[in-house]
Amino acid sequence: MYFSDEDRDFEASALVEGAIEIMVDLEPDFPVAWVRHQLQKMAKDVEAALMSETNPHLRLEGLLRLFYREWGFCGDRHQYYAAENAYLDKVIERRKGIPVSLGAIMIYLAQHLELPVTGVAFPTQYILRVDWPNSEPQFINPFDGEFVSRQTLSAWLRGHKGPLAPWRESYLTTTSHTDVLARWLTVLKSALLREEQYADALRCSDLALSLRPGDPHEIRDRGYIYQQLECSHAAAMDYAYFIEQCPEDPAAELLKLQVKVLNANPQVLH
Structure with a gap:
């Protein structure tokens, strides 16, 4: 059963809790108790390891060292687009993931240490934002736990959108949990499509639309899944629907041809 954003408030709890909820929607056998136990154990271990450190900057450095070096969490450089990098239980089990899944765990642990860490859906990837009092915010790449400068982020943006891409400060604002979870689902859906797991990808798409009703790009992607x-x-x-909502999009003309072909096909009832 899928719930709309009006039915439950993802902002009222930790991002990982929202992720657990959507994982259960996608996989009824998702090991909720095991995942929560592992998260709680990590939080207790972090608190015990850094109990004597009162300087918040050093506590953050200690958390990064523990998570990435001692525990060995890291981004999956060899199979970045594998679906298991987006499933929270697989990320904890393998200690490999992608920025959004690793970042969600990092935020959970940071909150237990009372550190001012939030998440940002930067155009190129999910990043972490640290807001120290009376200081410029710092940014962390959750893929490897390294701090990244604004210059580096600007270079990422140009590489992603082209050399003339304008910089917007809004790219660095904290993102709502609902929007992050929708983006998480989009990443997982893309991975499932690569693996030709179309039924699972359709569940992902429907759940993403429960978070972002009427999103034309998500509906276009769902159309592709239906076609497969x-x-x-x-x-x-x-x-x-996509053509009507986004008539200027370059894909619209191609999709018009697809609609003609599809409408000419006999309707299949599943």
């Missing part, structure tokens, strides 16, 4: 599942009529409807 040979649900021509449903695919055509989703493509038509």
Whole structure:
């Protein structure tokens, strides 16, 4: 069963708790108790290891050292787009993930240490923001635990959007849990599509739309999934919605041709 953003408040709890909820929606057998136990154990171990450190800057450095060096959490450089890097239980088990999954765990641990760490959905990847009193914010790449400068982030942006991409300070503002979870689902959906797990990808897409109702790009992607599942009529409807909402998008013209082909196919009932 999927819930809309109005049915539950993801902002009222830790980001990892929201992630657990969506994982249960996607996988009824998701090991909730085990994941929560592992998270609580890590939090207790972090608190015990850094109990005597009163300087918050040094506490953060200690957390990064413990998480990335001693425990060995890291970004999966060899299979970045594998679906298991987005499933929270697999990330904890393998100690490998992607920025959003690793970042969510890091924020959870930082909050237990009363450190001012939040998450930012930067255009290129999820990053962590640290807001010290009376200081400029710092930024951390949760993929490897390294601090990143504004210059580096600007270079990432240009590499992603082109050399003339304008810089916006809004790119560095803390992102709501709902938006992060929607982005998390988008990443997982893309991984599932690469692995041709279309039924699972469809569940991802439907859940993402429960968080962002009417999102034309998400509906376009769902149309592609329907097409792979040979649900021509449903695919055509989703493509038509995207064309109506985003007529200037370069993909719109190509999708118009797809709609004609799909509508010419006999309707398949599943």
